[in-house]
Amino acid sequence: MEYTPLRLLIDGQWLDGQGRETLPVINPATEAVLGQLPVASEADVERAARAAERSFPAWRDMSAYDRAKILFRTGEVLRDRVERIARLMTLEQGKPLNQARQEVVHLPDMLIWHAEEGRRVYGRTIPARDLGHRQVSAREPMGPIAAFTTWNYPAVIPMKKVCAILAAGCTCVLKGAEETPASTMELVRAFSDAGLPDGVLNLVYGAPDRISSQLIASPAIRGISFTGSTAVGRKLAELSGRHLKRTVMELGGHAPVIVMDDVRDLAGLVRASVLRKFRNSAQGCVNPSRFFIHRKLYEPFVEAFVAETRALAIGDGFSPGVDMGPLAHERRLGAMRHCVDDALAHGATLRCGGKRLDRPGYFWEPTVLTDVPTGALVMNEEPFGPVVPINAFDDVEQVLAEANRLPVGLAAYAFTNSTLWANRLSRRLEAGMVAINSFAFGAANASSTPEVPFGGIKASGFGAECGSEGIEGYLNIKFVSEYEQA
Incomplete structure (x- = not known):
């Protein structure tokens, strides 16, 4: 099949390789070059972070019901594109086509579940000790999130992150894997075609160490989500710690x-x-x-x-x-x-x-x-x-x-x-x-499946993806204490 032209998505604009460094994408089954991937410059990454920051207040303040509608529509868009995305995945990642289909066909279910769960992000009222005193524990979106994903499951892994981030009311800069860019790009395109506002979801590619360092240090970014090796996870967690930014880490194992x-x-x-x-x-x-x-x-x-x-x-x-x-x-x-x-x-x-x-x-x-x-x-x-x-x-x-x-x-x-x-x-x-x-x-x-938590302990990371626990990773807890005036 014809390979798709590769693009970045920043603040609602699809950007090609003109004026940018490019990287070849290789078919691992034939070693043939499939296409050229545009690499995000430092200015591109900064623009993506600022777009996520600029779009955050409106996305946060949109009702959870309206955010859910966009996720529902994205699922419908993806249902019509399963075969194309699966074939792109086999081209650039190498897995058998039936396995690629099985990966992509579950994405609408993941979107639907997170859309529903996002409408159930409730707080709680805590009984007070004094009359005229109200105590509330509220859960609020954290802010723009930088998400880093990997090449082995280039559809389901980024979808786990993006679903939870958007359902929580956060915005996102997604850094996809350079080995499998088309699979991830088509997921992002589905969100865009479903009516996601510009800047809420941005997609960049490039040298992992450079982009991760820039995004983690950016004042616009409030949290980090990473899937990858334990060695890289340690480095990103250390860097995030310097900036006191919360992380969700899904790292390697040895089952x-x-x-x-x-x-x-x-x-x-x-x-x-x-x-x-x-x-x-x-x-x-x-x-x-x-x-x-x-x-x-x-x-x-x-x-x-x-x-x-x-x-x-x-x-x-x-x-x-x-x-x-x-x-x-x-x-x-x-x-x-x-x-x-x-x-x-x-x-x-x-x-x-x-x-x-x-x-x-x-x-x-x-x-x-x-x-x-x-x-x-x-x-x-x-x-x-x-x-x-x-x-x-x-x-x-x-x-x-x-x-x-x-x-x-x-x-x-x-x-x-x-x-x-x-x-x-x-x-x-x-x-x-x-x-x-x-x-x-x-x-x-x-x-x-999307309703159960996915994550490890010890050096395999912390936090979870999917399940209600997956959305918790992108929420802040705010305690409100309110007294009636005399």
């Missing part, structure tokens, strides 16, 4: 999977594990990442897991029947090579995969490692790619200690037929999200 010895449908579990692990080329912060299998089931689990992995169809996301596409960019190939070489040097066993495919594009074979020592890199850092370690365990306390050993805590999974073990594991696993007997947080056919 453990514990499989107890009482699991009944082992074949079904293995099939689900392989599909969920290698979904989006395993480039997902909640993808299962470290497998711990009870020794009674270890060998049959590994044998079946390897067979299912070898059966995956790898190729261009537009090819029928493809299960896994390329990695999103070339640098991930080097990361996979280093990860595998390090594990083998530590004594791990390579069961399948382990190398780049001999063809154009950033394709890496789905790789299974077993008997991986604790000191190996893949047991300590999220590979964020199609490499998976599988180890056996005998003692539940020991496997819980290993699952909780790392400083991150985003997602964790456990499978058991015992209600007792399900309760214990859900309590003991240190993660912001724990799924028992499923790889879904929310509906069975979705990794997450």
Whole structure:
């Protein structure tokens, strides 16, 4: 399909690359250049921040019902554009087309839910100790928010942020990912076409460190929302702290999977594990990442897991029947090579995969490692790619200690037929999200749904996206104490 001309959106104006630096956007399946992305200058970023500041009072003062109408209309616009956005996503990010469709088709639901929830941002009246005294705790929009998003889910991740920010009554400067600009740009275009006032939502692209530093330091910006790696999140949180600006951080993880010895449908579990692990080329912060299998089931689990992995169809996301596409960019190939070489040097066993495919594009074979020592890199850092370690365990306390050993805590999974073990594991696993007997947080056919909170603990961040908790991150609490005059 034809790639879309790329633009910035600042104060209601779509701006091309004329007079600006540009960056090439690469198709990861073919390594062909798709288009040129305009890079926002310092003046562009400043103008975007000021536009969000200028438009904030009117957006804040608009009734929540009228703001909701615009979000509803945006959902209707997106329903008619699912196929186009999905195809753009496959072109620039590489995931199979059916996975791209599944990502985009949920966006209207996310808009509708946040529109409704935004109409329920209530305060409370606190009983006073004196007659003639009224005490109210009110929740008010924080102000313009700078939102930074990533390339692995270029539709749903920015939508989670923008929905909550706008529903809360805040305005936004969205910094999209340079690898996947068209997918995010089309979401922003839908808001614009639905009648969102100029300046309420602005879109910029460019060097992440430069733009993030400028926006966080800007007096116009009141809060920060970031999705990305823990390392970058630490830097942004530190910078935000210098300016005393609140943050919502959704950072990396290294999700453990514990499989107890009482699991009944082992074949079904293995099939689900392989599909969920290698979904989006395993480039997902909640993808299962470290497998711990009870020794009674270890060998049959590994044998079946390897067979299912070898059966995956790898190729261009537009090819029928493809299960896994390329990695999103070339640098991930080097990361996979280093990860595998390090594990083998530590004594791990390579069961399948382990190398780049001999063809154009950033394709890496789905790789299974077993008997991986604790000191190996893949047991300590999220590979964020199609490499998976599988180890056996005998003692539940020991496997819980290993699952909780790392400083991150985003997602964790456990499978058991015992209600007792399900309760214990859900309590003991240190993660912001724990799924028992499923790889879904929310509906069975979705990794997450808008009505439930999505976020981590420890070094996986703080705050949440989606759920009522997601809107809370963009609200200030104001206490009002009012006495009647004598």
